[in-house]
Amino acid sequence: MYKPHIALEVRILLGEIPNIPAVKAFCPCGPASSCPICREEPGAAPILNPLAARKAYLLTRGLGGAIIGEAAYERNLTTPTAPEGHALSRYSVKLGENASIDLTFHLCRKKIGISEIRIEEDAGRLMHTAKGTFWDYSTAGLPSLRLKTAADFEIGEEAEVFLSDLRRRIQYLGILPQAAGIPAKFPAENFIRCNAYVAIMPYPQAPDYFVKLRNLNSFNFVYKAINAEISRQEEIITSGGAVLSESRIWNEAKNSTEPFQVRTNEEKPRFEIPPGIKPFVPGPEILEALDNFTVELPESRRDRLMDEYGLTRLQAEFVCDEKNRADYFEKTTALGAPPREAAQWLSSWCIKEIRRLGLSLNDSPLSPGRFSHILKMLLERRIHGSIAKQLITAVLEDDRDPEGLIREKGWEQLRDREAIEAIVLKVIEANPQEVRRIREGDAGPIQFLTGLIMKETSGLAEPMLVKEVLRDKLSVSLVYVLSMGGAISGSVGEDGAVESGDETILKDLLTANNQDNLYQIDPSKVRFESIQVGRLLSEEIVPTDWAALIETIAEKLNSGTANGIVVAHGTDTLSYTAPLLYWLFADAGAPIILAASSTPPGQSTEAARTMQKAVALALNKPRGVYVVHGGKVLSALNLKFERIGFGADQFRNWNTERPLFEGSSLLTGPLEADQYVLSQLLEDAVNSMCVIKIYPGLRSDYLVSLMDKGVKNFFLELYDTGTAGFREGPYSLKRAFTIGKRRGCRFYCSSQQEGIVDFSGYTTSRELWRAGAVPMGPYTTETAAARFLAASIIADSDKELAELMESESGGSPGL
Structure with missing residues (x-):
């Protein structure tokens, strides 16, 4: 097994700030000027730019490093000679060391060591254009911060996360100009450049070479170039070749690295301390500023x-x-x-x-x-x-x-409750037949009366308030009962098979055996509207059925008429539908209860008791998504169908410290989409995904053939807490992951056992992580797949979809 070793050299340009005069790092000259110091004349001592020094110390403090109080001036002997008109003194001074950043990528947490923080002169930048590569010396001599990390990275994505974290920190510390009020058209990333050093070695050997990737000028290029270089080196080594120690540059058009120059020991950074030059010692104004400076860093502020x-x-x-x-x-x-x-x-x-x-x-x-x-x-x-x-x-x-x-x-809505109450009473008095139907249990006229009230106010009355006042004046609590079929509303045929039923059966269940009044449901206070969403057995559900259910729920929630919603559902696919509704409606303004029975009405009292308990929850809970089955109330997340049969132990919640009913949905507002759009989004999502249980001998080319059919999102049930075969050969997943990564595929990983996938326990799981597997933490396969379906409805791009999938994969409260 090979392990990549990656280090970064990050340069942060401090002197190219719009509208601020530029001053060199070690003398008072501008970038196109020269003086005895930058001309390296004998006896001319460097003068460290005090603003640059303060920022270097500030960054060291912000990264938890050690400040060097007496910093020796060094001369970098490998700094390239600048052309005529651009004098460089080649001085460098190390002001901080032993810093670090803690980062997390795909649930893998690690500390990235930062060995040194220096102030150096900017030597210019390598520019890549269609006409070729050339040096831009317009910033030569200006101060730049140089950070050097340990070779603690393993993949390019980690390096990108690190650079994004570093960018946030230096903004919060006021080191980058955007934090000082510079407009957003000068993005922070423009001030950061990076070299990457990449090597792969058989585990656990340390590298004896590094390939330098030069002048990577975007975070996206850093991760792409590193991953491309890892693949290139691995192909060379596995073919029996040797990797040449060289400098390479990134070619975005070809999606590959290209040779730039061979690296020798003489070309690696070498420093000497010039004799007779006193070290830099920070003055009291810098030390006082450091002592008085406090800032809340981004991760602390986020928490x-x-x-x-x-x-x-x-x-x-x-x-x-x-x-x-x-x-x-x-x-x-x-x-x-x-x-x-x-x-x-x-x-x-x-x-x-x-x-x-x-x-x-x-x-x-x-x-x-x-x-x-x-x-x-x-x-x-x-x-x-x-x-x-x-x-x-x-x-x-x-x-x-x-x-x-x-x-x-004229955009303001009518919010005068007294005025609305007067109009509501007027409409109620003028429509006695509709009011009588409502009081007899028919909820249909509520929408009709609401329309009349809105007409009376020229459409300016606030609809939610209208419905609230109307329900209050009619003394009505409204629970919608939606039928998705299943045994709870089914019947047993002559051959003994359960057949999909009729929604009228559900209404009968609400009064069956009601003499016990177990759930204190007062029929005179409740009006039910049973809606046939689907007359099917739950194993027959397809995306259009989910679309119909989601649209109906959203419509009832947005109307403001629902005190609660009950969904009668079968058991076979309940583990998918329940989390799908949770991810969409967990924080909606009314509770959603999924009711499922192992037996149809007529075989036992289970269906009736389940429906009555579900309605009671719908009346008494303010919000949340609940599952009622076998006398138990279960969480919609991590719901596992564990055995066929009867009773309360068919379903169980995995990886759950306590049942989670309420939380944050993936939505950021009301869901407004018609059934056709929802069907298209869900069909596209389902057509792009595949759920696979990993087994011994699963051929890698099976997954590749699925990719050829258009599958881009794989949900893999791995062994234990996240292991699978990665040994070279036809049964290794490595080839599939490598091809999939190139094609933009995603591999979301859960466990076949009741375990939390974090890829930290085994060397094979680390290989999966490096190859691009996304651990779904404590989530079961069904819950992860349902999150993907919900995210596919909401996300506007593949990037946003990936963010929604991974934003809380480490676990929600209670998981």
């Missing part, structure tokens, strides 16, 4: 925002990705905006419109005060979501106050 504001991990990571953005968010919430809604709107419509108009968040007309005011109007139901979008766009385009805009355009 605090999750705890303090109830944000999901994905929301908190987006908000905290830039310090300015996190500051804006907290200013908005301090002014009274609801936090989760602020994060939701900030990450979706606000950023989309700000980018469309070429603005930056902090300098846009949408100040925290205006943004907070819009969100409070939305919370108070003075406006609805569509109006909020128009209002945000209008504020950004016209620099107008939102209050004046809604008055001018």
